[in-house]
Amino acid sequence: MAGGYMGWWGHMCGPKQRGIVSYSISPYQQRVFAGVLTKSSFNVVRRTSAQVPYIVPAFALGYLVYWWGNKTFAFYESKAGQAYLKKLEE
Numbered sequence: 001m002a003g004g005y006m007g008w009w010g011h012m013c014g015p016k017q018r019g020i021v022s023y024s025i026s027p028y029q030q031r032v033f034a035g036v037l038t039k040s041s042f043n044v045v046r047r048t049s050a051q052v053p054y055i056v057p058a059f060a061l062g063y064l065v066y067w068w069g070n071k072t073f074a075f076y077e078s079k080a081g082q083a084y085l086k087k088l089e090e
Helices: 039-077 079-089
Strands: none
Touching (some): 039 079
16 A cells, blocks of 8 residues: 555544444343234245246146146057057057
């Protein structure tokens, strides 16, 4: 540095700060789990219901593809399906 050592972070040798008050509370006095059972359950419901419009269509489409595939497979494995495939080959 061109100007020399200015001091450690937070001690930059500037003018004394006046009129700044900071408050803190001990971590042992904080109520970390205050409202965890009452407020969090409603928050989970709210956030989950907000995601429903994005998740339900994807699952519905996936289920429809699964249902169609099973139905088609069962048809092609049946006697009528085998006859249909032979008819297509001719």
